[in-house]
Amino acid sequence: MMRLFDTHAHMLDKRFDEDREQLIAQMPKDGVVGVIEVGCCMDVSARAAALAQEHDYIYAAVGVHPHDSEDVSGNYISELEELAKHKKVIAIGEIGLDYYYDNSPRDVQRKVFEQQIVLAEKLGLPMIFHMRSSTADMLSILQEHKGIRGVMHCYSGSVETAMICLGLGLHISFTGSVTFKNARKVVDAAAAVPLNRIMAETDCPYLSPEPKRGRRNDPRNVEHVLAKLAEIKDVTFEQMCEINIENAKGLYGI
Numbered sequence: 001m002m003r004l005f006d007t008h009a010h011m012l013d014k015r016f017d018e019d020r021e022q023l024i025a026q027m028p029k030d031g032v033v034g035v036i037e038v039g040c041c042m043d044v045s046a047r048a049a050a051l052a053q054e055h056d057y058i059y060a061a062v063g064v065h066p067h068d069s070e071d072v073s074g075n076y077i078s079e080l081e082e083l084a085k086h087k088k089v090i091a092i093g094e095i096g097l098d099y100y101y102d103n104s105p106r107d108v109q110r111k112v113f114e115q116q117i118v119l120a121e122k123l124g125l126p127m128i129f130h131m132r133s134s135t136a137d138m139l140s141i142l143q144e145h146k147g148i149r150g151v152m153h154c155y156s157g158s159v160e161t162a163m164i165c166l167g168l169g170l171h172i173s174f175t176g177s178v179t180f181k182n183a184r185k186v187v188d189a190a191a192a193v194p195l196n197r198i199m200a201e202t203d204c205p206y207l208s209p210e211p212k213r214g215r216r217n218d219p220r221n222v223e224h225v226l227a228k229l230a231e232i233k234d235v236t237f238e239q240m241c242e243i244n245i246e247n248a249k250g251l252y253g254i
Contacts, residue, residue: 001031002031002223002237002238002241003031003033003241003242003245004030004031004032004033004034004219004220004222004223004226004241005032005033005034005035005200005222005241005244005245005248006032006034006035006036006200006201006202006204006219006222007034007036007151007153007173007199007200007201007222007244007248008036008038008094008128008153008154008173008175008201008202008203009035009036009037009038009201009202009203009204009218009219010037010038010040010203010204010205010206011023011024011035011037011051011204011218011219012037012044012047012048012051013204013205015205015216016205016216016218023218024055024058027057027218027219027220028057030220031220031223032057032219032220032222033057033245034057034058034059034245034248034254035057035058035059035219036058036059036060036061036090036091036248036252037051037052037058037059037060037061038060038061038063038093038094038128038153039060039061039062039063039064039065039093039094040063040064040065040067040068040094041064041065041068041071042064042072042073042076042079042080045060045061045062045063045064045080045083046062046083048060048061048062049062049083049086049088049089052086052088052089053086053088058088059088059089059090059252059254060086060088060089060090061089061090061091061092061093061094061128062080062083062084062089062091062092062093063080063091063092063093063094063095063116063127063128064076064080064095064112064116065094065095065096065098065130066095066096066097066098066103066104066109066112066113066130067098067101067103067104068103068104069104069108069109069111069112069113070103070104070105070108071104072112077115077116077119080092080116080119081119081122081123084119084123084125089125090125090126090252090253090254091120091125091126091127091128091150091252092116092119092120092123092125092126092127092128093127093128093129093130093150093153094128094129094130094153095112095113095116095117095127095128095129095130096113096129096130096131096132096134096138097109097110097113097130097131097132097134097137097138097141098130098131098132098133098134099132099133099134099137100132100133100134101132106137110137110141113141114141117141117142117145117148120148120150121145121148126149126150126151126251126252126253127148127149127150127151128150128151128153129142129150129151129152129153129170130153130154131152131157135157135161139161139164139165139168142168142170143168147169148168148169148170149169149170149251150170150171150251151170151171151172151173151199151251152165152170152171152172152173153173153201153203154173154174154175154177154201154203154207155172155173155174155186155189156177156185156186156189157185157189158185158189159188159189159192162189162192162193163192166193166194166197170197171197171198171199171247171251172189172193172197172198172199173198173199173200173201174186174189174190174198174199174200174201174225174229175201175202175203175206175207175209175225176202176203176207176208176209176210176212176213176217176221176224176225177207177209178190178209178225178228178229178232179209179210179224179225179228180210180213181210187232190228190229190232190233191232191233195233195235195243196243196247197247198229198233198243198244198247199244199247199248199251200222200225200226200229200240200244201222201225202217202218202219202221202222202225203217204216204217204218204219204221205217205218208221209221209224209225209228210224211224212224222244226240226241226244227240229244
C-alpha cells in the first residue's frame with residue numbers, strides 16, 4: 001500500500017467545512033500516513049494545533065502569513081510561543097514575504113517575518129517559508145540568520161534561486177504545479193534539488209495537480225505530486241514516497 005505524507009495542507013480552509021471530519025477519517029484508509037496542517041494567522045494556528053492533538057497522523061505548524069502581518073496583536077509572539085508548546089506543533093509557519101498581493105505593507109511584512117524567525121530560533125523549531133515576488137528581500141533576510149532550518153514551500157522559482165536556498169540549508173517542497181503542462185521551470189528546479197532535500201505537498205485546497213485540476217485539492221492528491229517527482233528524479237513511486245516521509249521526519253523531528 002502506498003504511504004502518502006502531505007507536508008503542507010490547509011484543511012481548516014472553509015472549503016472543507018462540509019466534509020472535513022469525514023475526509024480526516026477516510027484518508028488513512030487511502031494511504032495517507034501524515035499531514036502537516038499549516039497556520040496562516042493566530043486563529044487558524046490555534047485551530048491547527050487543536051486539530052493535530054485530536055488526530056494521530058496530523059501535525060501542525062503555527063505562524064502568521066505575510067497576508068495577515070498587518071493584523072497581529074502586540075503580544076502575538078508570546079501567543080505563538082504558547083501554541084508551539086503543544087507536542088504536535090512541529091514548525092513555525094507559514095511565514096515570509098508576499099509582494100505579489102501586498103495584502104500587508106512590505107515593511108510590516110518584513111518586521112513580522114523577522115520576529116517569527118527569531119522565535120523559531122529561540123524554540124529550536126524549523127520554519128515553513130512563503131516567498132512570492134519577494135526573492136531578493138527574502139534571501140537577504142534569511143542570509144542574516146545562519147544555521148536556520150526549514151523548507152521553501154510551494155516552490156516555483158528558478159534553479160539558481162533553488163541553489164541559494166539549498167546553500168542556506170533549506171529543504172524545497174513542490175506542489176501540484178510540478179504536474180502542469182507548462183511547468184518547465186518548476187520541473188527543472190525539482191531536477192536540481194537533491195533527494196535528501198526534496199519534499200512533496202498539496203497546499204490544499206489550492207493547486208490541484210493533474211489530473212485533478214479544477215477541483216478542490218486534498219492531501220490524498222500528494223500522490224500525483226510524488227509520482228511526478230519520482231519520474232523527474234528517476235526513482236520508483238514507492239521510493240519517492242519513502243524519501244518524502246524520511247525528509248519530513250528528519251526536518252520536523254517527527
